[in-house]
Amino acid sequence: MTPVQPTAKAQPLDVKRIREDFPILREQVHGKPLVYLDSTASAQKPRQVIDTLAFVYEHAYANVHRGIHYLSETATQMYEDARRKVARFINARSPREIVYVRNTTEGINLVAYAWGLPNLKPGDEVLITEMEHHSNIVPWQLVCQMTGATLRWVPITPEGFLDMEALDRLLTERTRIFAFTAMSNVLGTINPVKELVARAHAVEALVLVDGAQSVPHLPVDVQDLDCDFLAFSGHKMCGPSGIGVLYGKRELLEAMPPFLGGGEMIRQVKLTGSTWNDLPHKFEAGTPAIAEAIALGAAVDYLSNLGMDNVAAHERALVRYAYERMQDVEGLRILGPGPEHRGGVIAFTLGDVHPHDIAAILDAEGIAIRAGHHCAQPVHDRYGIPASARASFYVYNTEEEVDVLVTALHKVVETFAF
Numbered sequence: 001m002t003p004v005q006p007t008a009k010a011q012p013l014d015v016k017r018i019r020e021d022f023p024i025l026r027e028q029v030h031g032k033p034l035v036y037l038d039s040t041a042s043a044q045k046p047r048q049v050i051d052t053l054a055f056v057y058e059h060a061y062a063n064v065h066r067g068i069h070y071l072s073e074t075a076t077q078m079y080e081d082a083r084r085k086v087a088r089f090i091n092a093r094s095p096r097e098i099v100y101v102r103n104t105t106e107g108i109n110l111v112a113y114a115w116g117l118p119n120l121k122p123g124d125e126v127l128i129t130e131m132e133h134h135s136n137i138v139p140w141q142l143v144c145q146m147t148g149a150t151l152r153w154v155p156i157t158p159e160g161f162l163d164m165e166a167l168d169r170l171l172t173e174r175t176r177i178f179a180f181t182a183m184s185n186v187l188g189t190i191n192p193v194k195e196l197v198a199r200a201h202a203v204e205a206l207v208l209v210d211g212a213q214s215v216p217h218l219p220v221d222v223q224d225l226d227c228d229f230l231a232f233s234g235h236k237m238c239g240p241s242g243i244g245v246l247y248g249k250r251e252l253l254e255a256m257p258p259f260l261g262g263g264e265m266i267r268q269v270k271l272t273g274s275t276w277n278d279l280p281h282k283f284e285a286g287t288p289a290i291a292e293a294i295a296l297g298a299a300v301d302y303l304s305n306l307g308m309d310n311v312a313a314h315e316r317a318l319v320r321y322a323y324e325r326m327q328d329v330e331g332l333r334i335l336g337p338g339p340e341h342r343g344g345v346i347a348f349t350l351g352d353v354h355p356h357d358i359a360a361i362l363d364a365e366g367i368a369i370r371a372g373h374h375c376a377q378p379v380h381d382r383y384g385i386p387a388s389a390r391a392s393f394y395v396y397n398t399e400e401e402v403d404v405l406v407t408a409l410h411k412v413v414e415t416f417a418f
């Protein structure tokens with residue numbers, strides 16, 4: 001595997017200033033300063049995003065695409081401006097390719113149902129990987145059951161990479177779609193998305209990229225990657241919960257039937273049948289998350305101002321530091337590849353200590369990590385463990401916080417005296 005290449009142009013983030021933008025980071029937890037190391041589950045929100053939500057509700061709130069009145073037109077304008085910002089952020093050809101959904105999970109389900117149900121049949125194969133989040137496994141299991149298609153998966157090597165030799169055997173002319181994560185939420189592995197897309201296209205399979213962990217942390221350019229679909233969540237990229245995005249190539253989205261039916265997604269409704277609205281509204285039935293979509297635009301502005309190359313470089317440096325410091329903790333085993341191949345996620349086990357006990361001891365120190373299977377049971381099965389503890393990093397985390405984590409991990413070792 002080629003290490004993830006650092007970009008020469010990256011500038012250091014001014015983390016002290018960034019932290020001032022995140023009011024929650026001033027909280028005390030159990031009398032200790034909060035050390036938030038759970039951004040892979042959900043990221044904290046900067047003042048700019050919180051203020052945008054408040055601004056919309058105080059000054060610009062009404063339903064969108066419906067009213068002829070001032071407020072509705074203002075809200076619609078802001079809602080569509082945010083869509084244009086998202087399109088630019090991932091370099092989509094057009095905002096019409098940006099469908100607002102609730103989260104990554106809904107985006108993947110949209111493709112599984114609206115593309116999968118009409119297109120899959122017995123003999124067809126859907127290819128996923130062993131390192132997927134449940135949201136990129138279960139929808140495909142359901143749709144394969146309904147259509148008679150077969151679900152296959154690319155195994156993971158002992159080091160935590162996709163097994164590229166197995167991929168060669170698994171990608172065949174029977175493969176209709178290859179759905180994989182750009183970055184594992186457990187192993188931290190950054191997958192070679194562009195290469196995987198090219199290999200899938202060589203057998204004429206479509207590609208859905210689960211961007212839940214890549215769009216918030218790495219520069220993503222859908223035209224360069226040439227992926228057919230990309231799903232991601234606002235709440236993991238400093239935006240609000242309840243808003244996410246499905247990017248899809250226009251011709252594919254045009255050809256797909258709607259996923260949900262209702263208001264807004266129609267052109268005309270007769271009791272005998274209906275016709276559909278233009279993209280992207282065909283996929284946006286019902287009143288959407290209006291203020292949340294607008295605030296996602298503010299999150300995109302925030303990250304764009306920091307610069308995604310700089311965000312990625314900051315996390316790379318932090319994960320390298322954490323990876324090295326954590327080697328000193330007795331009995332600690334890190335899942336997945338070395339720091340040069342991973343994003344800002346470190347999942348680990350510590351002797352026989354249950355990950356929930358690790359998380360509870362750390363919580364008492366004000367440190368928020370996640371413990372469990374992180375909605376990725378097959379990854380844990382692969383390594384023969386039921387669960388792990390996981391620290392994850394974002395733009396507001398510092399080396400000092402890693403030091404607090406490592407000191408607390410030594411405390412866990414002392415408490416359990418192994």
Ligand code: 7TS
Nearest residue numbers: 040041103104105133135185212233374
């Ligand atoms: N895909 C990946 C790779 C993820 O990490 C997650 C969420 C999802 C999909 C689903 O995102 P949602 O916004 O639709 O829920 N991952 C995690 C996690 O690691 N801990 O909590 C949520």
